Amino acid sequence: MATECETSGDGELGDPSAMEITEVPILPPPVMSDENGCADLATEAFAQGDTASFSPPPATEDEEGDLPADFERLWNAAHDNAHDFTSWTDLLQYCEQEGHTAASQRALMAFLGRYPLCYGYWKKFADVERRAGNNDKAAEVCVQGLQSIPLSVDLWIHYINLLLGTLDMNLPESPKRIRSVFEDAVVASGLDFHSDRLWDLYVEWEKEQGNIRNVTAVLDRVLKLPTQNYSTHYENRFKAHLSSYEPKEMLSLEEYEEVRALCRETQKAERAEQAKEKGNEMPPGEEEPATPEGTDSEELIQRIRDQVLSRREKIHQENENEVRKRWNFEDTIKRPYFHVKPLDQTQLRGWHAYLDWELAQLNKDADDCNKDSKETDADAKEDTEGPESTAQTQRRKEECQVARDDHRVRFLFERCLIACALYEEFWTRYIQYLETRSVDEVRVVYKRACLHLPSNPNLHMRRATFEERHGDLAAARRVLEALDKNRPGLVVVRVRRAALERRAGQLERSEALLQEASNDKLHLNLLELEVSSELCSSAEAVQKCVTRALAAPLAPHTKIILSQRGLQFVEEYSNSIQSVLSFYEDHQKLLKELGGIKREAENKDKGQEKVVKSEDAPADDASTQAPPTDPQVPITVPPPPTMDMSAQSGGYGGYSNWYQQPQYGSYGYQNTWNYNQGYYPPS
Template sequence: MHKVLNALVGVTAHQLKMSANLDKPELEVAPSSEDTAKQAESNQETAMVTESKTEVVAKTEKTEKESELDKYWKAVKENPNDFTGWTYLLQFVEQENNLKAAEEAYDAFFSHYPYCYGYWKKYSDMEKKFTDIDRALAVFERGVKAIPLSVELWLHYLNFYITEFGSNEDGEEKIRKLYERSITAAGTDFRSDKLWDSYISWENMRHNKKKVTQLYKRLLSIPTQLYSHHYDNFKKHVMENHPKDILSLDEFLKLRQEVVKAGTVKVDEEDAGAEVPPGEDAPPGVDAPPGEEAVGGMADEDEAKKLREWILEHQETIHRLNEDEVSKRWTYEEAIRRPYFHVKPLERAQLKNWREYLDFEIENGSHERVVVLFERCMIACALYEDFWMKYAKYLEQHNVDGVRSVYQRACTIHLLKKPYIHLSWAAFEERQGNYPEASDVLSNIEKNVPNLVMVSMRRISLERRQGNHENVENLYQSYITKAASPAIRSFYSIKFARYLRKIRGNVEKAREVLSEALEKDKKNEKLFLQLLDLEYQTQPIEEQRVLDVFSNALKSDLSADFKVKVSQRRMEFLEDFGTCIQRITDAYDEHQKLVKDHNSDRKKKHPDSIDDNHAPPEKKHKHDKYKSETNGSSATGDASSHHTSADANTYNYHWPSYSNSYAPYHSHYGAYGSYGSYYPS
């Protein structure tokens, strides 16, 4: 207990002492120079560490951003047709405000999807924000060249140009030229009304009434969606302005002359015989007082009214004709639900409407309107090769360069992997004598979509038609070597052998090609038939070579049905060309054994399939006929009927079966153009 009290007393005493010391003023001790140096060094180290940490954080964030960007790029590089992936990439570069990355992304995007007008504006806005006006202007120029029918893109471009260059000394003239370019490119589009309204409004703001009149005259003869709205505005324009203010001088004087002439004739008829009092004529050079007029003339207001009536009367006729043209197209235009580009497929009804609209315009419209409609269609149907081919076919009658432009846009931008449009382009270039371009077109589609037999054969045919036989043989050898399957290899081998036999006359090499193919594809019936056909056509025919082919086929692992057909054909060959009767009889015996074994095997597998009730109708008919003939003969026997029966029994080669055996071969190669159905790509 005493120890605890002593401890408490000690603590209290210590606290009192500390309190006393706190009440005394502290003496400030000046730091030494050494301490100051250490403190400065410490502060510097702290600053360096902080700066280093900041740099590390910044680099880490930058690395993370670059990693994200690489991921977006990877997606679109692996699948350039992933439109959604492209939109994610563009959104990312816009958010990061990285101009260099944005330029790279936009340029790559537009190489695949140039018809997306909204992204052209976004690209221009980024250039304007981070660089200068000229680069933004260049982007708009690229955009309107890529999609010249985009009214929306032209309006964005015009608004940009007016804002940036409208105050320049020559700004008005340049803006007018840009408007004229836009009207030339897109002004005949059925839905170009906003572009015309913008041009007219801009001229009205500058009080260029005469130019406004000229614009209306051009517009009112073009079938557009708001044709009636434009005509009402034109009438308002005429009624609110004096004719001399809205017409050119030549037009005004000519029209006034006609109106005054008509008015003078009317006065002369009403006042015929009336005399003018002498001295009533105004002195030459002196204007008549307001409200008065010379004899035979008109008051200004009456004249203006008459002029307006003449203007509107003339324009009414044009308006009626234009209204008729609009009504012809209205149904087609109303059916267009998606006039802009999108990667999503169009409905069948939409595609049908476009086809019918194009057919109508080709039959009834002018060349200019047909081209404009095709260009509109290409925006909405850019991913459908039949529309591009229809466009190219139409232009062949008018403009060769235009055809080439259509093919280039289709094959190098929108339809990189569509073979038929490439084949069509290659054929067009070949017709123009442009063989190198035709070869390049076929090579490009082959790189984009390898192993297409139709493209390979067209390349070979192109070289053959030019007489480049060395290239032909090299291509055949290359395709045979690189064939994706035995069936395709055999196909090329058969084609190559035919070429060597028919074009080059090299039977030995053709035989070698087919023999090599048989070594690798021993169960291919067509190879045997082709080799057999080759030997048949050799002049003079070599019996032993033909028999060797028959023998190899019968010894192979081919189907029993095929062997029976081959055996039948061997007997026919020996009957026609054989030099030894023993071979004929041996072949007959072998054939009978082969047929017997084949029928026995079939009966084991399908016991009920080989009898009279299940025989083919034609065979059953012949069998019944034969039985009726033999049963109907006399007891002593009719020599002629017996001889006929003996011949039929002796040389029964089953000709119906044989004649059908070769049919699959001919039917397949007769339709060799339909590669897709037989050789999957």
């Protein structure tokens, strides 16, 4: 990983002043150093929207037999209600109480495949592996977690403490690895307003290593960052550090020589001024006392300390101003971590306001840079001597300032999208910000957004449009196909797929997609048409209509309704008991075949209702704003009302409006009803 300060061959960090105009790293996520852990398995799976690759392998017979008593029940409950967060946490809590390693591993792996931003459970997973004696596996889990949530200060600290507790620090490569992880950590999450604990840990570890210059370099970096405990870093840590060591030991060689030369010149100038005021030269033997070669007098050391402190005081004041600008925004953020529960309106407005302000700062600095660049270009024509003119240096600093502001904007978006991962509006804002900067980065953000909102049609269709616009038709097809499979029955998705193929010149494929769409409403309306026709000619037509519908790719609950209505019709109007019994047998077989699938869908629906409304709910108030998890559930409705048979003397028209009730939004059916079940023998 490219770090802010490079490490020299002797284990010392380079000159921190070099950070003034160096390239700012791009977020996210950081590429983990090869020596720091495993390959990036989780990130690839999550970026591709493939959480299945993150699921645990099937348990062996021995494992199944050895699992705790209630594991299977809670495991099935979590999977039957896959979008019910509480079902998952109940399972995880049970495994933790039982202290069963295999059960915890299976449950945590499955849970984190769905909720990768829950950093606390990555920590629990690593602890499970460590207690089992799998230190390498524990480190691998931490790395996978950090690839999923690289801004998590807590997870970085957990990973570092794990390495500190398991690595043999007597080996020369161990300190190098720890320092490399610290660098990965501060680059990835050190800009967070609450990252002070990470910086403090880094400082203390470098102090334990006895490399005083590294301590100074780390402190110099954090003194420039607007964090919550910014004052403590300066008033307590840096001042104490400065007074505890001689400047030659704590400063980089470049800064030490620069400050020492400046202080010596100032000292000489003051002595000359004093002599001039007295009107005569100093008598022989009263010259400045000599000091041994390579040493500084106490007076010079104090001057150097004062100069160093003066420089840091200026940096501290500038940083304090940055903290003051951000404090109110940060104070609004009460839940900076991920959770499926909706955020209140105050926090949502706070995130938007914070982003607005940070973007305004970037635009302001960009405008100032463009204005100043015209002046520096004019100066550069006059000042062309030397390897780099003053005007060119100024231009580079201005460009670096804009790059740093861009980095801050990206970092704030990433922080926001941890707490607001289930809010489409923030993903859309981030995508709009990146669209003018990098197509590849937009593609990555789209993948991440669709992972967290897998059933949001608008988001996925915009992603497909993006891929098509940039020439990747295969990717656009994959996105729409996955959405069509995940949200069956959405006409707009099928129409979009057909339109994509038409624009690609695949007319036959476009026509086939439209012909394949068997819509629920189409079959239900056809059935209504047949049962409303002349009774003498409609029995066979109704049978064909039902048979055709059962062969179509319709949802299980829709097929059950259609079969049930067909059974009602033949019961009322068929002249043959064999026809009724035949239809009844077919209906019973269908119930056995599809009933389990339908109940599973209904369980998903119930689990979803426990959390919040779907992703498409309007953002009117705090109670309905958030789609807290993945609402991949069909819309179900109450059973149709009982018909008054005495009112049907005019024919089958009494059933003509059975499906047109206002609440019958998507032709679902919650309660299985076997019409006249008591009349016929069980099948």
